[in-house]
Amino acid sequence: MTSPAALITAAEKTWPDLDYRDPAIPRQGMDHHVAVLGDHILRASVTDAYRAQAPTESAVLAELAPLTDTRLPLVLRHTDDWSFTLHPLIPGRALDAAHWGRLPRSERGQLTDQLASLLTALHSRDIAASPYRDVEPWFHGPAPNPAPRALPAKVDLLREQVTELDLDREDRRVIGEILAGMDDLLDRAHHAHRARLVHGDLYPAHLLWSSGHGLGAIDFSDMNLGDPAVDFAHLSDISPELPDEVLARTGLDHDPGILDRAWAYKRWDAVFLLVDHLRTGHTGAATAHSLFDAARHPTRPGAR
Known part of the structure; x- marks a missing residue:
């Protein structure tokens, strides 16, 4: 097609x-x-x-x-x-920061509860059972999954694509630091944190809010078995407080470092979108550069 x-x-x-x-x-x-x-x-x-x-x-x-x-x-x-x-068709508008800012407090609470219910449903599945066991995992045993839809393979491909780009020295340094951090992050995620079913691309355009219909989530094509932190990566784009509020309402036994890892995944995705913009133009220039500028900071805003 x-x-x-x-x-x-x-x-x-x-x-x-x-x-x-x-x-x-x-x-x-x-x-x-x-x-x-x-x-x-x-x-x-x-x-x-x-x-x-x-x-x-x-x-x-x-x-x-x-x-x-x-x-x-x-x-x-x-x-x-x-x-x-x-x-x-799932009615609603993309849940960006501007849309969130116009919502009354009651709708923000409803939205946060519904988003927490989605992540609870995702992250509490038995991934050894059907149909979840058929979802692409990040790792096969101790080895990273080389399949194109698995995150480790995407990181390797991105590293190759970066070498082909004409970048200034500072941008290349930041990108190198982020990609090196991803290698360490994936290793820690595999050995220290149990894999769970994840949406994998839960950014504002894939969350739709309608006052009459509530929250909708779309585009599950990046669904994997991996680190649940990845599903919190872009919630701060909607509101800085939203990741903490959603995490508190899931009631799951997520580890204390999950939101710090979420920021690292957000930084990786900013590099991915910058490279996509420079190579294909699919991601717009303003979006790519603004996300990458935010990703220059190694720690999430408000982190202790």
Whole structure:
């Protein structure tokens, strides 16, 4: 599938009963294309890795849905090869800092509770049981998983891509420090912290808030078995206090260092988006540079 327009053309032949009269094309994912068709979301895989994990993602979401108050993008139908999937449209606006700032206190409390219920559902699953055991893990035994969708492999690929870029000395120093820190972080996460089911990309654009419908979470394509700290990495973009408040409401036995590790994952993601901007332009310049500037700080704001 080469473009969203091609997605719609192919989908019309596959599912002619859907309403294609006024499709909307939102910002596209890196591994899938998306079109909004009335009350539905149509997704098509761009990569083989995305298509291969789609059945597992669907099964996991079906298991999670009854366990959380957060609305999830369940699969309503799919093609035999999972190239196309159809989902309900989850209403709401992206939960950025500006949106959070306009919410009344009562809605902030409801939102925090629903987000905590999502992370509780994710992080408390028995990953040895089906369907969770089929989710891509960060590690196979003692060895990092080389599969492209596993975080250790993404870090290795990013390190290679950085060497090809024309960066100034200070930016290259900061990036080198962040990537070296990721090697240590992944090693500690593997040996000291039990792997859990994680969303893997829970940043503001993937959290949707509607006063009438509550919280929704979308785009589980980066779901892995790994360090739960990664799911707290971007909550501070919404509100500096939100990671602590959500953590306190999960009621899980997360270790005391989880939010410090979350900041380290946030720094890694800032490098990832900067490199994506410089290599492909998919991530906008303003977003990439502002996130990287924030990531220059080695410790999270307010850390003791």
